[in-house]
Amino acid sequence: MKNTNYNQKIHRWGRTWCGVAIVMFVLFPLAVSIYYDAWPALGPLLAGLLGVAPIFWTVGAIEAFTFAPMLGSGGSYLGFVTGNLTNLKVPCAVNAMEGAGVKPGTEEGEVVSTIAIAVSSILTTLIILLGIVLLSQLRPVLESELLAPAFANILPALFGALAVVFIAKSWKIALPPLVFMLTLFIAVPALSSAVSVLVPVGALIALGAARIMYKKGLLAD
Numbered sequence: 001m002k003n004t005n006y007n008q009k010i011h012r013w014g015r016t017w018c019g020v021a022i023v024m025f026v027l028f029p030l031a032v033s034i035y036y037d038a039w040p041a042l043g044p045l046l047a048g049l050l051g052v053a054p055i056f057w058t059v060g061a062i063e064a065f066t067f068a069p070m071l072g073s074g075g076s077y078l079g080f081v082t083g084n085l086t087n088l089k090v091p092c093a094v095n096a097m098e099g100a101g102v103k104p105g106t107e108e109g110e111v112v113s114t115i116a117i118a119v120s121s122i123l124t125t126l127i128i129l130l131g132i133v134l135l136s137q138l139r140p141v142l143e144s145e146l147l148a149p150a151f152a153n154i155l156p157a158l159f160g161a162l163a164v165v166f167i168a169k170s171w172k173i174a175l176p177p178l179v180f181m182l183t184l185f186i187a188v189p190a191l192s193s194a195v196s197v198l199v200p201v202g203a204l205i206a207l208g209a210a211r212i213m214y215k216k217g218l219l220a221d
Helices: 003-036 042-084 083-101 106-133 135-142 150-152 154-169 171-187 189-215
Strands: none
Touching: 003 042, 042 083, 042 189, 083 106, 083 154, 106 135, 106 171, 150 154, 154 171, 171 189
8 A cells, every 4th residue: 555655646746746847848938038028930930849849759758668667657757857867867777776786667676766866866956056156167177178078978988887787797688789789870870869769679679689588598597
């Protein structure tokens, strides 16, 4: 009964705050338009939306189906409200569950995931606040040529470090999607901008390969 009440509260508050976040996202441009009496023309607005909205809607739906089983209900709502899932919240949650020795999809995993995402959100907010306060002092350092290569490779370094852990644990399962994605991106470099859309493709390849290898007894060790 306790778990049922917990899930009901999580879904109720999660939907509430997701709704509040959506309203706030809409209110800011609306308030600016009202204050300055500057309204976008309908034609250019629809043209711009047609160019980006389908991509964001597709990626958003894919992320919901891909990340929700990993993060649990609490972690998913908190992560989607605070944003920045792919390159921050998900790696933090996965790394925390790995460190705690719990599995995604379990009650323990959901607790650890939710705490990790909450701490990540608070820490991110504090760092942003500190960056705003010290922007004038930090700008020459952040824009220096010495650090430019590091900032250009933050995301590959982050996921590369996580990948090493999971590949070492199940290298047989990780090999088929890894080979497929490397071949695909080398053959068609332009697809690098569609990484989020291809994440479920890699997951399906891993699931299919794992099932085949399991039936053939190749995962016994």
